[in-house]
Amino acid sequence: xxxxxxxxxxxxxxxxxxxxxxxxxxxxxxxxxxxxxxxxxxxxxxxxxxxxxxxxxxxxxxxxxxxxxxxxxxxxxxxxxxxxxxxxxxxxxxxxxxxxxxxxxxxxxxxxxxxxxxxxxxxxxxxxxxxxxxxxxxxxxxxxxxxxxxxxxxxxxxxxxxxxxxxxxxxxxxxxxxxxxxxxxxxxxxxxxxxxxxxxxxxxxxxxxxxxxxxxxxxxxxxxxxxxxxxxxxxxxxxxxxxxxxxxxxxxxxxxxxxxxxxxxxxxxxxxxxxxxxxxxxxxxxxxxxxxxxxxxxxxxxxxxxxxxxxxxxxxxxxxxxxxxxxxxxxxxxxxxxxxxxxxxxxxxxxxxxxxxxxxxxxxxxxxxxxxxxxxxxxxxxxxxxxxxxxxxxxxxxxxxxxxxxxxxxxxxxxxxxxxxxxxx
Ligand code: HAM
Numbered sequence: 001x002x003x004x005x006x007x008x009x010x011x012x013x014x015x016x017x018x019x020x021x022x023x024x025x026x027x028x029x030x031x032x033x034x035x036x037x038x039x040x041x042x043x044x045x046x047x048x049x050x051x052x053x054x055x056x057x058x059x060x061x062x063x064x065x066x067x068x069x070x071x072x073x074x075x076x077x078x079x080x081x082x083x084x085x086x087x088x089x090x091x092x093x094x095x096x097x098x099x100x101x102x103x104x105x106x107x108x109x110x111x112x113x114x115x116x117x118x119x120x121x122x123x124x125x126x127x128x129x130x131x132x133x134x135x136x137x138x139x140x141x142x143x144x145x146x147x148x149x150x151x152x153x154x155x156x157x158x159x160x161x162x163x164x165x166x167x168x169x170x171x172x173x174x175x176x177x178x179x180x181x182x183x184x185x186x187x188x189x190x191x192x193x194x195x196x197x198x199x200x201x202x203x204x205x206x207x208x209x210x211x212x213x214x215x216x217x218x219x220x221x222x223x224x225x226x227x228x229x230x231x232x233x234x235x236x237x238x239x240x241x242x243x244x245x246x247x248x249x250x251x252x253x254x255x256x257x258x259x260x261x262x263x264x265x266x267x268x269x270x271x272x273x274x275x276x277x278x279x280x281x282x283x284x285x286x287x288x289x290x291x292x293x294x295x296x297x298x299x300x301x302x303x304x305x306x307x308x309x310x311x312x313x314x315x316x317x318x319x320x321x322x323x324x325x326x327x328x329x330x331x332x333x334x335x336x337x338x339x340x341x342x343x344x345x346x347x348x349x350x351x352x353x354x355x356x357x358x359x360x361x362x363x364x365x366x367x368x369x370x371x372x373x374x375x376x377x378x379x380x381x382x383x384x385x386x387x388x389x390x391x392x393x394x395x396x397x398x399x400x401x402x403x404x405x406x407x408x409x410x411x412x413x414x415x416x417x418x419x420x421x422x423x424x425x
Contacts, residue, residue, distance in 0.1 A: 007113070007121030015310070021318050022153060022309050023106055026126040029149040030104035033141060035128050038103040040084035046074040052083040052288055054259025056199035063111040077110035081127045081303055082260070082285070083292075089131055090294035101131040106306070118276035118308045127282075127303030131289070134298040136233050139264045139284055140240030146280055146302045147246045150268060153309060154317050155279065157271030160247065163254035164234035165202075165265050166226045168287065174225035175201060181219050188215035206255040223252055233263050260285040264300065270312055279312070280304030323353035324415055326373035326394075328364035331381035338379045341389075341407065348408050350415060368394060375411065 004010060011019060027037070046066050053059050065077040078084055085103055088094075094101050106126040113119055128145060130138050143160070150158055165171065182189070182197045182204055189197075193204040193212050205216060226234075241248055248266075256265050265283035273279070282302025289297040325345055329338025338354060345352035355367040361378070368376045378390040378399075389407055392399045402410055 005121070007115035007119075009120060009122070009307075018310050018313065018318050019306065022306055022313065023126065025152055026106060026149055026304070027104070029145055029152065030128055033102070033128075033145045034100060035102040035104040035130070035145075038085060038088065038105050039107070040081070040088050040105065041078075042108065043075050043077050044084055044087065046076040048083050048087055048292070049076050049079060052086065052258075052260055052292060053080070054200070056196075057203075057257055057259055059111060059257060063113055065110045065112060079111045080109055080258070081105050081107070081125055082129060082258075082288075082301060085127075085129045085301075086288055086292055086294070086299070089129075089297075090289060090292060094131065095289075095295050095297050100133075102128070103131075104128045116276065118273055118305070118311055120307055124306040125303040126306060127301060129299060129301035131297055131299045133300075134286065136236035136264075137240060138298075139237045139300050140244065142282065142300050142302055143237075143241060143264075143266055144244055144246055146266075146268060146282070146304070150279060150304070150309070153313050155270055155309065155312050156314070158268055158279070159249060159271070160266060160268050161249050161251035161254050162237070162241075162264060162266040163251050164223065164226060164230060165255070165261050165263060165283070166222060166230040167262055170226050170230055171202070171222070174220070174222050177220045177225070178202065178204075178222075182216070185215040188212075200259075202255045203257065205253045221252060230263060237264050256281060256283060260288045260291075262286050266302070268304075270308070272312055273308060276308065278305070279308050323351045323371055324374045325350055325352040325411060326364070326368035326371060326376045327352060327354040327379065328358070328361065328368065328376050329354070329379040330359070330361065330364075331384075334379045334381050334384050337384050337404070338377075341377065341379070341404075344408050345411065348412055350408070350411055365392075375414070377407065 049064060050060050059079050064079055067075055069075050085105065089101065104127065107124065108122050109125050110122055112121055115121060128142060130142055147160060178201045179197060182201055186194055186197065189204065189212050190207065190209045193207050196203050204212065205219065254265055254267055261283040263284040263286070267281040268279050269277040270279050271277070280302055282300070284298070284300040286298040289295065289299060327338045327342050329335045342352050342354050353371060355364065358364045358367055365376065373394055376392045376394060378392060383389050387404050388401045389404050390399050391402050
């Protein structure tokens with residue numbers, strides 16, 4: 001038997017309503033905040049990711065799915081959505097457009113990580129990117145969107161952590177201080193962090209290994225090397241979050257695994273997720289558009305992991321997508337009329353179904369129950385003669401005869417009543 005690749009998951013029909021609900025909620029919130037959908041390719045030239053995410057990051061060093069195209073050029077399955085969105089922004093000269101350039105996207109991303117609960121090799125993100133606004137209010141807008149969206153999904157135990165990563169000059173001033181400190185505690189660090197001292201010393205600060213945590217407790221603080229402008233920006237962000245009532249914790253160790261960030265970096269974690277507890281994360285990346293060959297355009301964004309949201313979202317918030325009506329027809333004539341009725345119901349926007357294999361009343365009703373139908377239409381040759389059908393309420397088991405003529409409009413009316421609405425297709 002050929003099986004799916006490790007770390008890659010099928011989404012079976014039972015899980016689809018949950019996923020669609022999450023994606024629809026993301027879209028609705030993003031549109032409320034003035035973001036518009038963008039769809040960028042799943043694969044790009046490898047150079048795009050190496051130059052944006054950073055050559056010394058875990059993603060670029062060991063997690064990318066990279067392959068040679070037939071002409072020998074190096075391509076990579078996208079490990080995240082920001083780089084491709086920035087590439088599209090530059091390529092289509094969107095900086096020249098006077099309208100706000102605020103995009104959202106959803107789709108699969110690929111990272112060769114060790115699979116575990118909430119960590120996959122093909123996973124899905126919903127993300128937003130806001131271009132052109134250096135004002136800290138753009139950071140607040142994006143964080144607020146993230147927070148409102150996750151709260152609307154009723155995720156339990158959420159915490160928003162934020163940090164100020166400063167400008168690149170601030171970090172350049174800070175790095176030698178940090179490297180000198182890390183060298184003094186090198187032997188206490190994990191092998192990964194020892195390697196990072198020269199290449200990516202800031203990442204040592206957010207290593208989760210307990211020994212690395214205790215070894216870096218007295219490390220010099222980036223906060224002490226920040227310029228007044230970086231401090232002011234961050235103070236506006238925290239004040240803005242307070243003014244819209246979004247709770248947050250300051251986490252001076254929050255660095256993030258992508259190199260493009262500056263100033264504001266943030267992450268939302270969920271206490272119920274175990275080791276892979278980040279539900280969503282993002283930050284400001286003012287230098288990236290220019291670094292990839294575009295004009296100097298500030299930007300800020302985030303992405304959430306849909307698998308992690310799906311794991312945590314309570315069942316109660318999901319709208320079932322069961323067919324509302326089941327058509328049970330017996331007898332040759334009745335089956336023909338039943339099929340026509342089925343078609344009419346579907347055209348009228350009513351989710352309806354029939355099992356063409358079933359012949360007995362018992363078998364039909366069993367299928368109607370399994371499918372979660374609200375009503376079953378019972379149609380026999382006798383009813384057809386009389387021009388009626390029997391409508392059975394599957395919860396109360398009450399039955400009534402209705403004229404076939406009015407059936408579709410009558411059902412549309414009933415399905416609009418509060419106890420049966422909303423019906424989703
Ligand atoms: P990221 O922190 O690498 O940021 O990923 C964002 C979210 O994607 C994570 O918080 C997590 O929920 C989910 N995620 C990441 N890796 C996996 C995985 N292997 N399996 C399942 N879920 C995963 C970014 O990707 C940035 N592009 C976010 C951003 C947008 N920054 C600015 N704009």
